[in-house]
Amino acid sequence: MVTNTEVKELGHFINGEIVAGTSGKFSDVFNPSLGAVIAKVPIATKEEVQLAIAKAKAAFPAWRAQSVGKRVEIVMKFRQMMTERIDELIDIICLESGKTVEDARGEITRGLESVDLAISAPHLLKGDYSVNVGGNINAYSAKVPLGVVAAISPFNFPVMVPLAMTSMAVAVGNSVILKPSERVPCSALFISELWKEAGLPNGVWTVINGDKDAVNELLENSVVEAVSFVGSTAVAETIFTTGSKYGKRVTALGGGKNNMIVMPDADLEQVANAFLGAAFGAASQRCMAISTIIPVGEETANKLVKVLADKIATLKVGPYTDPDVDFGPVITKVSKDTIIGFIDRSLKEGATLVCDGRNPDIAKSSNGFYLGPTLLDNVKPGMEIYEQEVFGPARNVVRVNSLEEAIDLVNAHELGNGVTIFTNNGAAARKFATEIDVGMVGINVPIPIPVGYHNFAGWKRSRFGEGHMFGPDQVRFFTKTKTISEKWFEENSESVSTFAFPSN
Numbered sequence: 001m002v003t004n005t006e007v008k009e010l011g012h013f014i015n016g017e018i019v020a021g022t023s024g025k026f027s028d029v030f031n032p033s034l035g036a037v038i039a040k041v042p043i044a045t046k047e048e049v050q051l052a053i054a055k056a057k058a059a060f061p062a063w064r065a066q067s068v069g070k071r072v073e074i075v076m077k078f079r080q081m082m083t084e085r086i087d088e089l090i091d092i093i094c095l096e097s098g099k100t101v102e103d104a105r106g107e108i109t110r111g112l113e114s115v116d117l118a119i120s121a122p123h124l125l126k127g128d129y130s131v132n133v134g135g136n137i138n139a140y141s142a143k144v145p146l147g148v149v150a151a152i153s154p155f156n157f158p159v160m161v162p163l164a165m166t167s168m169a170v171a172v173g174n175s176v177i178l179k180p181s182e183r184v185p186c187s188a189l190f191i192s193e194l195w196k197e198a199g200l201p202n203g204v205w206t207v208i209n210g211d212k213d214a215v216n217e218l219l220e221n222s223v224v225e226a227v228s229f230v231g232s233t234a235v236a237e238t239i240f241t242t243g244s245k246y247g248k249r250v251t252a253l254g255g256g257k258n259n260m261i262v263m264p265d266a267d268l269e270q271v272a273n274a275f276l277g278a279a280f281g282a283a284s285q286r287c288m289a290i291s292t293i294i295p296v297g298e299e300t301a302n303k304l305v306k307v308l309a310d311k312i313a314t315l316k317v318g319p320y321t322d323p324d325v326d327f328g329p330v331i332t333k334v335s336k337d338t339i340i341g342f343i344d345r346s347l348k349e350g351a352t353l354v355c356d357g358r359n360p361d362i363a364k365s366s367n368g369f370y371l372g373p374t375l376l377d378n379v380k381p382g383m384e385i386y387e388q389e390v391f392g393p394a395r396n397v398v399r400v401n402s403l404e405e406a407i408d409l410v411n412a413h414e415l416g417n418g419v420t421i422f423t424n425n426g427a428a429a430r431k432f433a434t435e436i437d438v439g440m441v442g443i444n445v446p447i448p449i450p451v452g453y454h455n456f457a458g459w460k461r462s463r464f465g466e467g468h469m470f471g472p473d474q475v476r477f478f479t480k481t482k483t484i485s486e487k488w489f490e491e492n493s494e495s496v497s498t499f500a501f502p503s504n
């Protein structure tokens with residue numbers, strides 16, 4: 001069983017040092033596997049955020065002036081240290097998020113894809129050059145860093161999402177301020193130590209801990225040029241609106257409600273195996289988790305529900321210290337109660353229970369925030385549990401009669417993060433991929449999270465603003481383009497004054 005009694009007081013990471021908070025206000029950080037407080041994270045004041053911004057601003061000119069090759073050497077060193085100390089980082093992720101060890105390892109590995117892409121910054125920063133665009137004039141475009149940029153991250157990927165949001169920003173020459181989720185601040189502080197040991201100059205990387213007041217200062221402060229946000233849809237929309245109002249470049253990724261369409265020709269054994277991990281992995285606390293499975297045709301639905309019920313009954317829920325568990329607790333008691341509320345109300349609305357995870361065995365002997373896997377059949381559009389993102393292990397079956405009906409259903413939902421189809425029919429897969437109105441699409445791939453060198457973002461209300469969270473689009477988001485037209489006069493050459501608008 002997980003044991004932990006020490007309650008640590010955490011700080012911020014400003015100008016290369018961990019510094020204590022000054023507000024006297026703290027938020028509890030839990031070990032969700034035990035339901036016990038493990039740390040207290042300071043809630044930053046406006047003045048602390050301003051200090052962090054000032055230090056980041058001071059560090060920017062020298063960091064920008066470093067050759068991109070030197071900057072990338074530090075990123076490479078950071079990557080090497082991440083891999084050398086991966087077990088320590090896994091422990092921290094598991095302790096503060098409740099993830100299983102293999103899941104934590106997986107998120108670090110995926111996070112490192114973003115670091116790898118950042119290492120190719122010298123190539124990605126190359127600009128355009130045109131010779132002799134006018135009389136002896138050459139023109140070129142350069143991608144230059146923005147200055148101080150901010151990233152605000154959610155609890156469910158304490159390492160992968162911060163790395164995805166910040167690695168390229170650092171490599172292309174910005175000073176970066178991360179405001180991690182107050183529920184999982186330990187991972188971000190650990191990463192800060194690695195950046196320091198890798199040789200990143202003080203002030204280029206900052207972690208400011210806090211809540212919405214810290215975020216508001218980042219959004220309103222005129223020094224901050226761009227804000228990258230990942231979290232729930234309502235907050236993403238606020239961040240986009242407020243950040244835009246204050247003239248910032250904003251990308252704000254929100255929640256997801258992701259569907260798996262199952263065609264009658266699909267192998268239901270394969271489908272069920274794929275669904276289990278994609279739907280319940282990490283206690284369903286993934287923005288790309290499958291929420292709803294949509295079997296096409298009554299016969300497919302009946303068979304599929306039976307296969308799923310048998311397999312779900314074998315899943316094991318428990319603490320990360322048990323290597324046999326399939327998934328751990330949800331992040332907080334509030335979250336657990338919210339998910340139970342969704343299930344209770346869905347039953348009143350007409351859903352039927354296939355598997356009931358509201359009271360798993362482990363919850364009888366542990367204060368951890370455990371829920372077992374719940375599967376609800378006969379869920380319909382319009383029901384709360386179908387329309388809203390449920391960030392925990394309560395999943396739905398929605399029955400439809402045709403592929404067209406399935407596509408229309410998915411397209412009508414306000415969220416558009418991920419979707420997948422399981423079929424052996426190429427024509428059906430092609431129709432689906434063409435007509436579906438969602439940002440990240442899978443064909444026989446249960447969680448179609450793009451690899452780090454492709455762009456990642458949902459559509460509709462799963463993303464506000466332009467830009468992606470990782471992939472090459474990060475270079476565009478964290479740089480601005482300067483276009484220079486250049487001419488050198490030869491000795492004794494004639495200079496002519498013209499009042500006409502310059503043209504070739």
Ligand code: NAD
Pocket residue numbers: 152153154155156157161179180181182210211212215216230231232233235236238253254255256286287389391417458462469
């Ligand atoms: P959250 O929106 O509660 O918090 C995200 C961040 O915003 C945290 O740092 C938090 O401190 C801050 N915050 C919270 N309320 C705020 C407010 N009113 N004003 C300003 N800042 C505020 O999200 P969460 O619960 O930490 O994370 C889970 C959510 O994130 C889910 O909805 C999930 O789908 C989403 N998510 C999306 C993606 C994606 O790529 N689209 C990836 C991971 C998680």
